[in-house]
Amino acid sequence: MSGRDGRIARLFRTWLPRTPRESSEAVVRNMWLHAFPARITKRSLSWLATGWLGTISLHLFLVLCLTGVVLMFLYVPSVERAYSSVKDIEYVVSFGSWIRGTHRVSAHLMVIAVVLHLVRVFLTGAYKKQGAPGSNRPLNWCVGIVLLILTMGLSFTGYLLPWDQLAYWAVTVGAQIAASAPVIGEQIREILLGGTVVGQPTLLRFYVLHCFVLPLLTFFLVFWHMWRIRKDGGLAVADRVADDAREQAAITPPPAGKTYTLMGKTQGGTVQSSSPAGLLQESTTPSVPAIPRRSTAIFLAVLAVCSLLGLFIHAPLEEPANPAVTPNPAKAPWYFLWLQELVSILTFRVGNFIVDGAFVGGILVPTILIGLLAAWPFIDKSPAAAAGVWFHSSRKVQNRVFLAIILATVVLTIIGTFFRGPYWAWVWPWDSSHAHPTIT
Ligand code: HEM
Known part of the structure; x- marks a missing residue:
């Protein structure tokens, strides 16, 4: 086959290679498979090496894009229509509630999967620079950090779109924290909100960011991230x-x-x-059909889990946004609650001096944490032979500190989610007297 027909056939190749030679040929000829090397180490394919968490994150992103496109047909980004269009999706449109629930569940799961992927990469020291020419794993680690920020950004911008009380006040709290940055805080808030308060310009900005800018950036960055793995000589475990x-x-x-x-x-x-x-040669296998087969199975599993959960866990929809009625407490989205908790813990008075928790907890601590993460491949002095190895003894101390920080963020998130009531006072989760009213 040649010319146009040949190119189309190469996009939708259906045969399975029977020999290693045919497998290599498949990689060379097929545009989609070009990202893979001809052979891959069997250990890179094992669940224990990576948990396939990066691939799971990628497939969650795909499920989000699929369900998001369907929601875009129905959603109207105007303060007058946004809430009623979401209410229609939830209660009028066939399968609307299910699609919305699946989208919401996938968004939460993507935040969790990306963080777990980061934890796995850290604990296996897979960010270390290796000797292979052209290899630069620290760069890919930094690309990963930007992907983490984009994942949070995608989730946060989507939060406002239902235009209910939960959305309105979560974004207001987020913007207040951003405004506490020194010197440029107010400007950041204004750029984010398109004014000083959450309103129509904010909704439009968040809509454009959520549906176009951030997904496109994520898509290209994920592509680069995967390409870098190839340039770095495969996963770190392959070096071992x-x-x-x-x-x-x-x-x-x-x-x-x-x-x-x-x-x-x-x-x-x-x-x-x-x-x-x-x-x-003995410890490797042709990457085709191994990777496409495993990746397709993971995609189907991710789709099945998300759509099943979406059936049972409905996305919340509270009363319409009302700037005049401040819920007490006004909570940030759950993945920022550890920061909100820090803001509350770190706001205190020493004599006449008031420590500004919003700045320390909302700006300083996350900036230091992200800066430290980005610099870590250069600070970590463990030997190159420790890269790709879980809990290597040369990284004992740093792994413990890292896990302690992760544990602290998890505990603070749980406290912020379940144990905070009016005025951010402690409440027990089974005390339902402070629950937000939800439309049913
Ligand atoms: C949208 C988010 C992300 C996606 C879709 C993604 C995707 C992937 C995939 C598919 C892999 C191959 C191994 C695996 O499946 O686990 C991988 C590896 C890697 N990722 Fe990510 N990733 C994301 C975020 C991150 C983050 C937040 C970091 C760290 C800050 C990171 C750092 C790395 C590194 C260093 C590797 C190479 C690991 C090795 O050599 O073993 N990624 N990523």
Whole structure:
């Protein structure tokens, strides 16, 4: 087949390769498979190596795009119509509540999956620079940090769109925290809101960011992220496979009992000896069909889980946004509640001096944490041989500190979600007297 037909066939190739050679050819010829190397280490495919959390994050993003496009057909980004269009989706449109629930559940799961992916990469030290030419894992780690910020941004901008009390006040709280940044805080708030309060310009900005700018940025960055993995010589765990092969080749004696003769003239010992290349060949497998098959299975599983959860967990819809009625407490979205908790803990008075918790908890702490994360590949002095290894002994202290910080954010998020009532006072989760009124 040649020309146009050939190109179309290459987009939708349906056959399965039968030999390693055909597998390699599939990668070379098919545009979609170009991102894969011809062979991949079997260990990179294992669940224990990565949990496939990056792939799960990617597929959650795809489910979000699919369900989001359907919602876009029905949603109207104006303060007069936004709430009623979401109410229609929820109560009038066939399957509307299910699509909305699936979108919401996938958004929450994506935040969780991306954070777990970051934790996995950190604990395996997979951000370390390796010797391979062109490899730059620290760069890919930093691309990952931007993806984390984009994931939060996607979720936060989507939060305002239903234009209910929950949305309005969560964004108001978020904008207040942003405004506490020194010097440029007010300007940030104004750029974010398109004014000093949440209104029509804010809704339009959040809509454009949520439906176009952030998804496009995420898409291109994910593409770059995956391409970098290829440029970095595969996952960090693959480097350990190469090391193991070299080590084994050095210690494995040549297999006994094999002899050769040179056309019957000269007899001698074996010519077969273990070579790193041979052992490496044994520990790898053609990436096609292994990766597309696994990736498709993960996509279907992610879609099934999200749509099942979307059936049972309905996205909330409170009363319409009302700037005159401030809910008490006004809470940020759940993934920012650890910050809101910090804001409340760190606001206190020392004599006449009031410590500004909004600045410390809302700006300083997250900026330091993100800065530290970005710089970590250069601060971590563990040996290159520790990259790709879970809980390597050379990273014991840093792993403990990292896990303690993650644990603290989880505990603060749980407290902020379930244990805070009016005036941010402590309440028990089973005390329902302070629950927000929800339209049913
Ligand atoms: C939208 C968010 C993200 C997506 C879709 C994504 C996707 C992926 C995928 C598919 C992989 C291959 C391994 C795997 O499946 O686990 C991967 C690896 C990697 N990711 Fe991400 N990622 C995201 C966010 C992040 C974040 C937040 C970080 C860290 C700050 C990060 C850092 C890395 C690094 C360093 C690797 C290479 C790991 C290794 O060599 O073992 N990624 N990512």
